[in-house]
Amino acid sequence: GNDIALRKLSELQAGEKCCVVGTLFKDMQLQPSILQEISEEHNLVPQPPLPKYIQPSDELILEDELQRIKLEGAIDVQRLVTGTILAVYGSEQDDGRFLVEDHCFADLPPPLPWNGPSSDRFVLLASGLGLGSVSGEALLSTQLLVDVVTGQLGAEGEQSCAAHIARVILAGNLLSQNTQSRDTINKAKYLTKKTQAASVEAVKMLDEILLQLCTSVPVDVMPGEFDPTNYTLPQQPLHRCMLPLASAYATLRLVTNPYQANLDGVRFLGTSGQNISDIFKYSSMDDYLEILEWTLLAGHISPTAPDTLGCYPFYKSDPFILTECPHVYFCGNAPHFQSKLLQGNEGQRVLLLTVPDFSATQTACLVNLRDLSCQPITFSGFGADSED
């Protein structure tokens, strides 16, 4: 309401109920700190990566342009992460802490007009193909995926459905984590000189798969955590020199991570999952879909970005702030497939989608652009231990 006073931290008076807007900083003990690691006086062994770094002793601090203040009260310390912009309502205590009575986020950004198609048009989303991994189980599933999309698999009905797939989006981690280490750091040079990086073979395989896909459908390829591109967000597109066969086709589109596009009037926005998994590590939220929804409400794709996730040091403007509400908001490399249609107060309709890791789940997602419905597709072969 208008009767609440909006104050800057420097203007706070003890005991006065007011509203303050600022950026959160979460002080975490377990947070990996490079300074601590290299500090000699501590003699610390570098901490192994943990799935979650949260601890009960974490504290929230609100910062605005000039000052910072500790927060306590009706605020879920475990759930929030550094970098969130929020407004808190409460009053300053005598001991210098701010007692929070309520808080709120930026909420959903303003909606985009809907220009979706009137007939069934599908977009296939897959992520985490994980090529180059040691195990070849997912290879047949990948081949089945390609076959379905290119219309070779399935009876006539299935093929005609597949013919309506207007776009395929590969959301990151096309290469597997196994392709990452080359042992050049650990082993002596004379041992590793002749060995090729595992990613070379994997990229060749990727090229062949993309070639098959490109001959029949436009493909957007986003880089991911394990792909040969830069580490910091926003990740640049894979270079087309790595994909000589597939690059010859205009249907291959190498795009950035995060990726925003208008497909047939439907606005897609998504990442390869690094932002969500980073928040997962520093927050008590466990569900990828919940985290995805929360980033949308907070108005920022990746609040933890410069702090714990590598990010280009933008200083004038932050491109990760959500200024418009997309129609489909996805993240790749999630552990499971989840989807939810979110309705906003201003008429926003967003399909939240967590695209599962294909190498683990052999599942891809099919989104119908007409009504924003979504369906997972699972592929499987049969193994020595034929279950089901």
Place this chain on the structure above:
Amino acid sequence: MADELYLENIDEFVTDQNRVVTYKWLSYTLGVHVNQAKQMLYDYVERKRKENSGAQLHVTYLVAGNLLQNGHVCHKVAVVREDKLEAMKSKLSTIASVHVYSIQKALLKDSSPLYNTDYDIVKTNLQHCSKFSAIHCAAAVPRTPPDAPRAPASAQSPQRQRDADAAGAVNGHGPPAAKPPPQQHRGIMGMFAAKAAAKPQDTHKEAKAEAKEAPGVSAASSKPPTKNSIMNNFFGKAAMNKLKVNSVPEQPKEEKEVVKPSVAVAEPESSPNTVAEKPGKKTEPARIQQKDKKSKTKRADRSDDEEERDPENVKKKRKRIKQLQSDSSDEEADVPPSPTPEEEGAPSPPPVPALKTELEPASTEVSAGGRKRKRKRVLKSKMFIDEEEGCMGKTGCALHSLELTLLLTI
């Protein structure tokens, strides 16, 4: 009967050659549509089973359908062995398709032989992997420049009169893959051109031309500059004036493109510039423009510049005909297709925007450098056979440069 033939084929593959015959493999091998291949496999299985109930045939099927899982509908596509087929079918609430995936003599433990078969056959047919597929995409056309030497002669002339106003201009032959050899040559040429540029009296002239081209050069992140730089590094000499190296090779490149009809891609692309002169070429430029990046426009500028220089070069060459007879004749021979349109272009600057006029004075100044460049072109020609340098031999080139140095000292 044609029908019987394929049955025999499949029989041969499965029993005699002991292959794993997947529908995809059969489709590529017999050259039939995938659906037809599936039908063939099905027929074969039916017949074989009827004839000989003890047939050693193991069949795998592909089942696809909807499954109710965790409350929502999930689509499942699975390859199953025959014995598990019914179980899978019963699990699915609705079945979208069932068809034969493969036939083989031996019982498969897992699906990797299926994958390997498909992988091998696709690998050998990568270029037309969608030929027998049920879905065809109109947009999936490979970008290969040398798909047709379209109207080489007429294309070349427009290219000559490239306008500086190449705002949309192209020339960016997109896929570098098609032109590595010519570019390498140009790279070598560029290297020599750079060496020529080192001559003091030309540096200031070069600098001017460079100033015009520098933005273009820096902007041009296209393959040609990179190839040139590769060549430069390889020779390890043209470090003095990197920009020059980059810019100059662009120009000889343009010329080379003129004389080489096979690399016609860039030529039609240049035509946007010549829209004023050759209205007929409009369709091509429009097409190419879509594909090309903005940086290419700078290249067009440079090439334009280069074209401007050509008449001067030719004229300068004529002056020294007495010393370098064979050379100049060759170079003139090489230039003939171009100079004629150039001369047309040069006298008709009116449709040209300001940039071109700027280039013209620059080009005159650079003519001396151009002269050297021309020489270098000849030198370069020894690397590969050019129609222009028919009679030019290695020794000839060496002599040529020697005479040139003599001339300059005079």
